[in-house]
Amino acid sequence: MDQLSGGEMLIRALHDEGVDIVFGYPGGAVLHIYDAIFNQDKVEHILVRHEQAATHAADGYARSTGKPGVVLVTSGPGATNAVTGIATAYMDSIPMIVISGQVESRMIGTDGFQETDMVGISRPIVKHSFMVQEVKDIPHIIKKAFHIATTGRPGPVVIDIPKDATDPKQKEKYEYPKDLKLRSYAVPDKGHTGQIKKAVDALLLAKRPMIYSGGGAIQDNASEQLINFTQKLGFPITNTLMGLGAYPASNKQFLGMLGMHGTYEANMAMHHCDVLLCVGARFDDRVTNSDTSKFCPDATILHIDIDPASISKTVTADVPIVGAVAAVLEEMNDQIDKSDKEVDKQALKVWWDQIGKWREKDSLKVRPSENGIIMPQEVVKAVFEITEGDAYVSSDVGQHQMFAAQYYGFDKPRRWINSGGLGTMGFGFPAAMGVQFAFPEAVSVCITGEGSFLMNQQEFATCMQYQLPIKIICLNNQALGMVKQWQDMQYGGRYSHSTYAESLPDFSKLAEAYGHVGIKIEKSDELYPKLEEAFALKDKLVFVDVQVDPNEHVYPMAVKGGAMKDMFLSKTERT
Amino acid sequence: MRHIISVLMENEPGALSRVVGLFSQRNYNIDSLTVAPTEDQSLSRLTVTTSGDDARIEQITKHLNKIIDVVKLVDLTEGAHIERELMLIKVKAAGAQRAEVKRSVDIFRGQIVDVTSNVFTIQLTGTGDKLDAFITALGDNVVLEVARSGVSGISRGEKTLAL
Ligand SMILES: Cc1ncc(C[n+]2csc(CCOP(=O)(O)OP(=O)(O)O)c2C)c(N)n1
Ligand SMILES: [Mg+2]
Numbered sequence: 001m002d003q004l005s006g007g008e009m010l011i012r013a014l015h016d017e018g019v020d021i022v023f024g025y026p027g028g029a030v031l032h033i034y035d036a037i038f039n040q041d042k043v044e045h046i047l048v049r050h051e052q053a054a055t056h057a058a059d060g061y062a063r064s065t066g067k068p069g070v071v072l073v074t075s076g077p078g079a080t081n082a083v084t085g086i087a088t089a090y091m092d093s094i095p096m097i098v099i100s101g102q103v104e105s106r107m108i109g110t111d112g113f114q115e116t117d118m119v120g121i122s123r124p125i126v127k128h129s130f131m132v133q134e135v136k137d138i139p140h141i142i143k144k145a146f147h148i149a150t151t152g153r154p155g156p157v158v159i160d161i162p163k164d165a166t167d168p169k170q171k172e173k174y175e176y177p178k179d180l181k182l183r184s185y186a187v188p189d190k191g192h193t194g195q196i197k198k199a200v201d202a203l204l205l206a207k208r209p210m211i212y213s214g215g216g217a218i219q220d221n222a223s224e225q226l227i228n229f230t231q232k233l234g235f236p237i238t239n240t241l242m243g244l245g246a247y248p249a250s251n252k253q254f255l256g257m258l259g260m261h262g263t264y265e266a267n268m269a270m271h272h273c274d275v276l277l278c279v280g281a282r283f284d285d286r287v288t289n290s291d292t293s294k295f296c297p298d299a300t301i302l303h304i305d306i307d308p309a310s311i312s313k314t315v316t317a318d319v320p321i322v323g324a325v326a327a328v329l330e331e332m333n334d335q336i337d338k339s340d341k342e343v344d345k346q347a348l349k350v351w352w353d354q355i356g357k358w359r360e361k362d363s364l365k366v367r368p369s370e371n372g373i374i375m376p377q378e379v380v381k382a383v384f385e386i387t388e389g390d391a392y393v394s395s396d397v398g399q400h401q402m403f404a405a406q407y408y409g410f411d412k413p414r415r416w417i418n419s420g421g422l423g424t425m426g427f428g429f430p431a432a433m434g435v436q437f438a439f440p441e442a443v444s445v446c447i448t449g450e451g452s453f454l455m456n457q458q459e460f461a462t463c464m465q466y467q468l469p470i471k472i473i474c475l476n477n478q479a480l481g482m483v484k485q486w487q488d489m490q491y492g493g494r495y496s497h498s499t500y501a502e503s504l505p506d507f508s509k510l511a512e513a514y515g516h517v518g519i520k521i522e523k524s525d526e527l528y529p530k531l532e533e534a535f536a537l538k539d540k541l542v543f544v545d546v547q548v549d550p551n552e553h554v555y556p557m558a559v560k561g562g563a564m565k566d567m568f569l570s571k572t573e574r575t
Numbered sequence: 576m577r578h579i580i581s582v583l584m585e586n587e588p589g590a591l592s593r594v595v596g597l598f599s600q601r602n603y604n605i606d607s608l609t610v611a612p613t614e615d616q617s618l619s620r621l622t623v624t625t626s627g628d629d630a631r632i633e634q635i636t637k638h639l640n641k642i643i644d645v646v647k648l649v650d651l652t653e654g655a656h657i658e659r660e661l662m663l664i665k666v667k668a669a670g671a672q673r674a675e676v677k678r679s680v681d682i683f684r685g686q687i688v689d690v691t692s693n694v695f696t697i698q699l700t701g702t703g704d705k706l707d708a709f710i711t712a713l714g715d716n717v718v719l720e721v722a723r724s725g726v727s728g729i730s731r732g733e734k735t736l737a738l
Contacts, residue, residue, distance in 0.1 A: 119589060124600045128643040131588065148643060183738070184585060184646040309637035312630065 004174040006135040007036035007166035013142035015042040016176040019070050021437055023054040027074025029101025032166035049458040051078050053430035055085020059094050060434025063417045064392055068095035068149050075101040076114030084424060086156045087125040091421025093219060095154035097145055102162040118160045127155030132165045136172045143177045152187040153307040154219060188306055191323030199302040199319045200335045202275050207347035209235045210273035215242030216280015218413045222326035229329050232336060233343055236355055238266040240281050241405055242420040249409035259287040260558045261402045264363035269355055270296060271565035278303045280325040283315040294563035304328045363556050363569055364406055372523040376475045376548040380407035382527055383473055386535050391443040392435045396428040396452030398482040400475040402554040404447040426455030436468045450476045450504060460514035463541045471534055472543045477550045485553045511543035521546045578632050579651040579658055579728045581736055582621045582639060586612060590644035594621060603635050607725035624726045655731040661724040662706045666717045668695040683709045
């Protein structure tokens with residue numbers, strides 16, 4: 001058995017957990033750990049330029065691979081800089097381990113230099129946290145932390161380590177635990193067979209069924225089961241912003257995304273359905289609209305979720321099923337095969353005819369551009385075509401994000417990398433780095449807005465250091481477009497602090513200053529050729545600054561306080 | 576409706592703050608809270624009284640159960656149970672007042688646990704309602720200080736909250 005210091009144990013334990021990459025930033029409280037990193041080559045450390053970016057990069061890595069992302073930061077400001085990224089991961093149930101340094105144990109509570117109560121600060125935004133008390137506990141804590149972060153409803157786990165617990169002078173026996181006992185933590189697995197039967201019966205009796213699937217289907221790698229299930233029944237399906245890609249967008253049963261900026265047909269079908277099956281989604285207010293009493297008025301609601309607390313939180317479930325999505329869907333598929341009932345084909349045809357009429361509205365039709373002005377939607381469509389729909393696409397928050405979600409048809413899960421729950425501007429670029437580290441050969445695109453990009457632009461330096469050939473497509477509307485859209489719609493067009501055209505940097509020069517390639521696109525006829533040029537530069541980071549129509553709004557858009565059927569379809573049309 | 580929820584949790588640093596934090600974070604109210612170790616060194620028992628409709632109480636118990644340090648819990652108000660609270664109360668007791676206060680203490684089956692020439696310190700246990708009633712019975716301008724433990728409870732019969 002090896003004798004290791006706390007710092008060495010930490011790195012060894014990460015390796016024993018199968019971790020090969022850590023995103024971090026050094027400082028006093030973690031210097032022992034950094035020395036332990038220096039002396040080994042099993043776990044690669046990536047030096048970012050801001051701790052927030054470390055968390056988003058680890059998050060992008062986790063979302064694209066399904067493996068936990070690992071972050072290492074120092075105490076005090078290092079730890080607090082990580083908070084936004086932890087909250088982002090928490091809201092979207094992303095498995096993440098954040099190791100934060102802490103002042104020496106004897107200093108805790110004295111307001112020592114760079115002391116901050118990280119366990120306290122992060123408490124409401126973690127699945128669990130640990131404070132290391134003794135060196136010998138480190139392997140167990142790491143084991144527990146990974147188990148908790150990755151099982152059940154995943155989430156971030158913080159491990160706070162006082163500096164003395166990593167001191168190279170103190171060595172202890174190291175053995176990585178094989179099993180784990182956690183008497184207070186049980187993970188639901190299969191759903192309750194009786195509940196599943198009730199749900200299957202309801203689905204087979206439905207006249208206007210609807211499937212609504214979310215991030216849970218992606219987290220549980222349940223795409224295959226979801227596709228089998230949906231196609232066996234022939235039912236319409238919609239995905240949440242978090243669930244895009246779990247069901248292929250190109251399939252005819254897919255009605256597009258639902259919710260605040262969902263398609264007309266998806267939202268109409270939601271509102272009018274008589275049986276709604278929710279698969280790993282949580283009836284978030286961006287889906288249901290704010291007044292849940294108007295939500296799906298005629299529907300019997302069947303809800304599959306691994307987290308019992310998500311069930312009947314905002315919308316009461318008639319048939320709750322607590323369990324892992326893939327296992328539950330599999331059992332549903334079996335039960336459907338064995339059932340003596342059958343789908344009501346007649347009713348389903350009438351329902352599809354109705355949906356067909358809603359589809360005719362073509363709610364994602366793009367307004368033709370005038371005078372060579374580029375429409376932001378056209379940019380996303382072009383990126384989709386050029387990347388053949390096969391890129392990893394991260395995004396930030398705002399209009400560009402909604403355009404990306406609406407117009408990049410995701411056919412595979414884990415391709416759409418986006419902060420849905422917290423809505424964190426600045427997420428996209430570092431998340432795209434995490435994706436590129438996970439898949440060096442893949443195309444990692446970040447569809448961003450100039451406002452969001454400015455929030456983590458320092459990562460240009462990280463991308464240069466590690467030669468990450470990310471393609472950044474900036475839908476530059478010279479404004480905080482989504483804020484401006486709300487100000488147009490609800491504040492009489494008073495643009496309070498949402499415009500800054502005169503002070504924007506020349507983004508292509510900024511990219512060039514870091515040694516990357518910058519391309520500017522101003523006219524619609526340049527769009528395809530210049531985008532193609534950008535994507536042809538396979539080993540370079542290219543920042544594409546696309547000047548888009550600054551006056552465009554995202555539609556459809558839910559009418560505040562209304563039901564799902566209540567939408568604005570354009571600046572002048574409402575349902 | 577008022578609920579008394581008893582929680583067995585790991586006797587770990589930070590466990591209590593996770594439970595208390597949950598209540599403030601999700602806007603659930605805490606009317607009273609007690610916590611102390613149990614016969615099992617590794618566990619402590621926390622009892623919280625809160626209120627809300629059924630949906631809210633369901634969310635509270637689900638979220639409590641999600642906390643990793645929480646091992647087991649019971650909503651005592653769902654069945655027959657015994658609840659008790661301890662109060663130490665300091666009251667003015669000079670001259671003619673002394674006999675009157677003493678009478679009230681006897682009626683409520685309290686004990687006078689400390690005496691000075693002007694002050695009685697009384698110990699009283701019972702339900703929260705009983706303690707409230709005692710304070711009311713003492714009348715105005717008598718009470719100098721009140722220390723209440725918060726509600727502790729246990730279910731009746733053979734049911735237990737244990738591992
Ligand atoms: C960190 C953070 N601060 C503020 C907001 C609020 N917000 C949402 S969208 C938006 C505008 C984003 O501007 P930009 O990135 O240029 O995107 P656009 O809407 O113009 O496409 C703002 C300020 C947020 N989501 N995140
Ligand atoms: Mg913008």
